Amino acid sequence: MSAVDTHPTRTPDAPAPVSRATSPLHDTALVFVRELRPVVRDPFSVIFGIIQPLFFLGLFTPLLVASSGQSTADTLQWFVPGVIVMLALFGTSTTGANLQFEMQTGSHERTLVSPLSRSSLMIGRALKEIVPTIVQALVIVGVAVPFGFRPDLAGLVVGLVVLSVFCVGLGALSYALALAVKENQWAFWGVQQTLLFPLMLLAGILLPLQGAPGWLEALSKVNPLTYVVDAERALIEGSWNGDAVAGAAAAAITCVVGLVVGARAMRASS
Template sequence: MTALDTHTRTTTAPAPTSRPTSQLHNIGLVFGRELRPVVRDPFSVVFGIIQPLFFLGLFTPLLVASSGQSTADTLQWFVPGVIVMLSLFGTSTTGANLQFEMQTGSHERTLVSPLSRSSLMIGRALKEIVPTIVQALVIVGVAVPFGFRPDVAGLVVGLAVLSVFCVGLGALSYALALAVKENQWAFWGVQQTLLFPLMLLAGILLPLQGAPGWLEVASKINPLTYVVDAERALIAGTWDGDAVAGAVAAALTCVVGLVVGAKAMRASS
């Protein structure tokens, strides 16, 4: 072998390259990181379901008495709303976890990691799906002995629609935490101020038929209304316009939440 051959092989040999880490891989890493504390200590999942169970146990007899319908028919209307309610309670408070990370310095350490900030946001938001599905299945299991009969296929699709909505809501909760930083009173003030009007205007606890005109208008511009209607339709096995409108509302909420959350994460320091 001549010196020229050696030189040619040296200069033409490809330099070793490292495998690029994909965005999906980064999102999966963040998702796993965020989910591990929930798996190790599921107390937050258990605690988050207590209040919806109280609503289910206390409001159902009142609705039966006021409507004159059977317990089974009342549960067919009320349980989907309770499932949406528990997702609201759990997902809208996730920004508080980010505030805790800001206080301990954990958030700043993740910002200087090789992971993109958009993957940090999306991975965090996706984590909210798991507790929501687990809690929803517990609610369904509690209601079935009392006459609640969900359509299995509709329940699966309904949980998928609700999961999409929860990703967007969780991202908005993180964006709020990033906006107010460590001011916990500001986070909880905004969260509580928005949560209950949205929930009541969506007709989760009480039907809005016959409500004053301004309430009906406010209900129609509330995206949560369409998600609740979709859950009731799908879980009952009805595949109609309500299901489509709810899926669209959930998708729009998800897109808006991820865009706002990713922008807030990129601006975070």
């Protein structure tokens, strides 16, 4: 009686399983393209997101001109950088709502079981916020130029880089909030709206804070958005001073904190 070979027969020509080698940079790029593709196919969200800042620009500028006594051009030099920061604030602070939608449809759970690292899922999603922000900012600049707004081109480019860094951190924090409240949309929007408008008003986007009560000025000093707004105004004016440096530092700190918090939230999500 011959011995039976219980081992499976190997076909010499059968290819061996190949494990896909990935890197964090490669994974992040994949997530970035995946998140950006719907925006390119349907840019309505980018167009819709710019409507409110355009209303502020068109309706609030005459009030500032009348109250300050300055020319329209001088008023726009001060106000347009704040509007650019405002649209970035509106856009990136609401990105967590997209993640909530993915959690409701089950898309988020499917990405968690993919071979992509969870940190890359967070960073790629946060990086996606840069593209709509830059497009919207350029539209705002294009609308304001015929009315006397004259940005320094080099300062505008650097200012957009600083703002993009800030947007990455803010977008990551928005995703972390969505992961914390999961599918409770009322909790996400309650926290987002509660924080959004105080940050915006304390940053001096709509009105200057010079001469404000001491407690308001103190709160403004601990608001990182204040330094980003001051940096945008200085850079777009063409001034490479301490405000620009402080704003870049505030944007970098916000970016690092946001990515760390967001990456930890992604690794802990289930």
